[in-house]
Amino acid sequence: MTKKIVVFGAGGHAKTVIDVIEKGKLYTIVGLLDNNKPVGQIVYGYNILGDDHWLAEHASSIDGAIVAIGDNWIRGSVVKLLRSIQPSLPFISAIHPSAQIARGANIGVGSVVMAGAVVGSDTEIGDHCILYPNVSVDHDSTIDNFVSFAPRSVTGGNVHIGSFSAIAISATVIHGITIGEHCVIGASATVLSNIAPYTVAYGTPARFIRTRKQGECYL
Numbered sequence: 001m002t003k004k005i006v007v008f009g010a011g012g013h014a015k016t017v018i019d020v021i022e023k024g025k026l027y028t029i030v031g032l033l034d035n036n037k038p039v040g041q042i043v044y045g046y047n048i049l050g051d052d053h054w055l056a057e058h059a060s061s062i063d064g065a066i067v068a069i070g071d072n073w074i075r076g077s078v079v080k081l082l083r084s085i086q087p088s089l090p091f092i093s094a095i096h097p098s099a100q101i102a103r104g105a106n107i108g109v110g111s112v113v114m115a116g117a118v119v120g121s122d123t124e125i126g127d128h129c130i131l132y133p134n135v136s137v138d139h140d141s142t143i144d145n146f147v148s149f150a151p152r153s154v155t156g157g158n159v160h161i162g163s164f165s166a167i168a169i170s171a172t173v174i175h176g177i178t179i180g181e182h183c184v185i186g187a188s189a190t191v192l193s194n195i196a197p198y199t200v201a202y203g204t205p206a207r208f209i210r211t212r213k214q215g216e217c218y219l
């Protein structure tokens, strides 16, 4: 019997996460939790069960949860909230069957690896990360928690990316690079040198554009 889970979030990103969970066939989604949608509304075939308070009352009826919110900082805040409501609730990860996870690689709890993504040998993907379709993170890399890789972004091996950083669509990060926490690497950038924390950088080669604050909108 598959494990019963709830998905927190009911927007466009949640649909992509639901699709990955359905294709993985490891979990049964009992419904969605959302703070902005009415109970009973159907989203992508699933009922909105309630908001975060639903968890406090019904945690014993489910085996796990996943937060399906695209913005890294907001996802982090929701994970923190759910942990405070229900500390023992396990977060599940979702891996599309067409993703390739090499030997020795590890995917953290709450993380989503979408269709065609490739994770190289001995690479550590942290908790609550998102690898969108056709992302490639090469060998021996360390990706901290709440990092996102937009579609077709790629990194070479031995890369380190700090928590809450976002690598935008089609960006390329060469091998051995360190990107600090809370950075945004803009669409189609080519990162050839290290990026300091709290930086927006883009272009080829990627250049410092400005600093950014924790939680600043980037989508």
Ligand SMILES: CC(C)(COP(=O)(O)OP(=O)(O)OC[C@H]1O[C@@H](n2cnc3c(N)ncnc32)[C@H](O)[C@@H]1OP(=O)(O)O)[C@@H](O)C(=O)NCCC(=O)NCCS
Binding pocket: 132, 150, 151, 167, 168, 169, 184, 185, 186, 187, 188, 189, 200, 202, 203, 209, 218, 219
């Ligand atoms: C980094 C990002 C957020 C834009 O940052 P920003 O500095 O706020 O950019 P703005 O929109 O204010 O644009 C400022 C200038 O930089 C340019 N610019 C913006 N992003 C750029 C990029 N990635 N590469 C080159 N130039 C860029 C704009 O054209 C604009 O130029 P102008 O002043 O000559 O008109 C955006 O490039 C990005 O990557 N967004 C995420 C996209 C993504 O991954 N989506 C998929 C999610 S699943």
